[in-house]
Amino acid sequence: MTWTIRPPRAEDHDMLAEIYLSVRRQTFVWVDPGKFHHEDFAAHTNGETILVCEHADGRLAGFLSLWPEDDFIHMLYIRPEFQGLGAGTALLQALPEWPQHKYRLKCLVNNRRAKAFYLSHGFVVTGNGASPEGDYEELSFCPV
Template sequence: MKIRVARESDYPELRQIYLDSRRNSFEWANKEEMTLEDFDKHTEGEYMIVAEEDARIMGFTSLYLPDNFIHNLFVHPDCSGKGVGSQLLHSAIEKMNKPVTLKCVSKNQKAMQFYENNGWKKVVEKGSPDERYWVMVYE
């Protein structure tokens, strides 16, 4: 598996991964409201890293570098459990200054466990009653 900076030519594949992964994992959300265009809105101005194997993108992470913040980390559903997320997370941490932060939707227990297994700590739970999330830190 190769980790590299995303190119503009990757965006069609990244849009599909973002859509498929969210529809597969976010059971609490309305899947019909999710679109390919969400990717562009939700990653605007961010530094993107992709995981690739055999010319196929397996996942990506988008970073907001000024705040040392991981905004998105998504792995194609077919590639889950293969270490893609951990490698992307490690590359993201290496790119930024510590402490690094992220937000994880409270309802996403699988993601929460993933981050905790990779050394992240819960700091504070925030958000509205319908959209709770944890701010997490890696020091």
């Protein structure tokens, strides 16, 4: 499948917010869905670098947000119809200096599919903690 990875455009904002909202509600079934709101996307990505994954037909498949100062991948969200087709991999591969650079992220323990994705891409568990959405593990990508 062919993906275009690019910075977001102003006209992408509503769709990115919708992807963030809908995927959270579908994935984090252990959290009250009323706690998730359309405006969360703007608040939760403020000051972050965002990469958008666009399908060849122009539809947005998902996005990645990065806090570059800490090499921290804050979010990687893919619409369900595009999951398992390489969109997430394309976003990781578009990170600056991937795969020679160290990156880290937090993955909720209950989000087993996401954890399996990251482990399959070379991330390893390096810590753990708790958040309002549940326990998480810190995962790090350490180049060899």
